[in-house]
Amino acid sequence: MWKTIRQILKTGDATVQYPNAPLKRPEYARGKPEHDSVACIACAACAVACPPNAIQFVVDQKAGTTTWSINYGRCVFCGRCEEVCPTRAIELTEEFELAVFDKGDLEETSTYRLQRCSECGAYYAPAKEVAYAARILEQSAGDDDEVRVAREMLGKCPKCKQRADAYRAKRHSETQKREAGEK
């Protein structure tokens, strides 16, 4: 009995003052993911990695846009999006007070333009993603065939790319045949 009372007196006040005073969270605590729409290239890596499908992409072929969206109501704050993002366009913050009055406020979106295929004119990839790939190819030092072909193909949609690949293979085998014949 006395022991218990002594214990109570010794412990003092265990209650924290939150929400009247800010709550201290440890370093690297996982909170709300913050999206940087300028850095984002709309590659959809985050949407693939997101376990609860909180991040999604919706493509509008007519308007030629793709819309990134996150629903903080579904988010489990695992940070997979941050891990897989190639441009660090999404990062977890320490913010955890996310309650809203209107459910719609839990969703954030940003829309990106799609790129038309230089050959057939169909939309095939987000423009920023294509530009990103172009920048990487520019920086790659190698000037071998692979890089050269990749640069050529950059503006083409997968279908046209496939066709071009097939033609190139055909040309290649014809050349080889001809060379073999000449020998």
Added chain:
Amino acid sequence: MSDTRLRAGDTHVEAVKQRFPGAVRDVNRVDDEQVCITVAADQAPDVIEYLYYQRGGWMPVMVGNDERPLTGVYALYYVLSMEEQDPGFVMVRVEVPADTCAFKSVTPKVPAAVWSEREVQDMFGLRAEGIIDDRNLVLPDDWPQGTYPLRKDSMDYRYRPEPTSDIENYRFLKETGDHETTVIPMGPMHITSDEPGHFRLYVDGEDIIDADYRMFFVHRGMEKCAEDRMNYDSVPFLAERICGICGYAHSVAYAESVERAQGIEVPLRAQVIRSIVLETERLHSHLLNLGLVCHYSGFDTGFQHFFRVREKSMDLAEMLTGARKTYGLNLIGGVRRDILAQQKVETLKYCEDMRREVKDLVEELLSTPNFIKRAAGVGRLDPKIARDYSPVGPLVRGSGFARDVRWTHPFDGYRLIADRHAPVTRDTCDVAGRTLVRVDEFMESLDIIEELLSMDLPEGPVLNDKFNIVPRRFSLGYTEAPRGEDVHWSMIGDNQKCYRWRAKASTYSNWPVLRYAFRGNTISDAALIVGSLDPCYSCTERVTVVDVKNGKEQVLTKSQLEDYCADRRHSPLER
């Protein structure tokens, strides 16, 4: 050149082959600790009984799998954890033909299979012939007949059928002999509770003669969801959400089942980190239960203090993983965060603080005269019943069995220290015994964290991502959660998706024995006994009392029942 070295489980397979000539059709080595034998369907119950009772086997779970798209039949995997000589896991695979959909029940010979077989009846529509208790386990009474959720061709995971009837037609079991009894239903649910269950106590005056109960009111269909739409790498995050208290244990168990099946090597550093975080989880879970035991035995000051100290273990987890709960730490192949030098120092400090404080609190609890009086001899779980039903965790260890998957089948970081540890047991078989097991395990967890942290660990990456997934391989993953062993079975299918995932939570093994622990106690003990299993408490939110003799109904609130449990005066039934 074939490997002639004996691996875990080989002696059991040999013994089965000798005892039942011709019964074993196929032997499939899963990994060093697991072997799977395919057994002729009609001999399966005898083989399993032999392994269970004569070779020291325990049965954590039986897994049903719809393998029609792969092999044309359904398959059942009876998982046996061999714990005497030659420890390891033996899976007994039984094929069930797709046309008859019937198999010989194992339950009459090994009662531990009862829940799993009932679940397979519900989920796959496979009939267990000879099972004594064939009521629905998982599916509700008003589920449409002929819709078996886990069959691959049955339904979309989002399908929510209309109820087919308005009346409850569930038969509750009742073995009351010639006692005239009153029925006390507790539960099933309250709108705010997340884990409801319905208990029906048959009482003669104040004494509980028998009890029956029903769970799965909020079956979330996680296994179906994972199979339908998740890839193998995002399931650890779903697995973590099976339980709000011991989620990390589930996450590790799932991750290891995939890693073992695929032969993926996990860096040693990651293995140790997993063990440290598992122990951190045990710290907060055991403090929660110790607090609640105080609460149920009328020592609310102790409850407050245990919860105050528990907050430190939550802070520790947040510091190590970035979240108080649902740590999100696992991926297939390792963990996502390292423990840095500064965090190590802080962890050791937390451990020291908690050890000191909990030691004082436990001393206080045990010197409170009404605690021992309240808990000793209450909720007795007979060792014989325990042997039959394979319960797990502090419940079985409180009845004298040394079952702890950390030390019987060491995995992860536990492998490095297994020779210095042994399961904590008590042989009083009662609530007091289980509580004391938890106290000792809490202290042991602190030791383990300190031991593992002080080890000289190889540096380097904590995540191995250099592997390819081969479809159709399966294996078990297992961890010791605070409430007992979690066993996960998984098989990856095509397109890197989950083909079948079976998650067995620890309390799944403990519910079937609760009935026997209830018998011979009084109503005022009921909450204490349920509490000593350490399930979710929300089940006792609301209580209705039915007097069978005059059909009168009486509604008791949770607080009335709890008050009666705490001070045992003013029975709510006497009015």
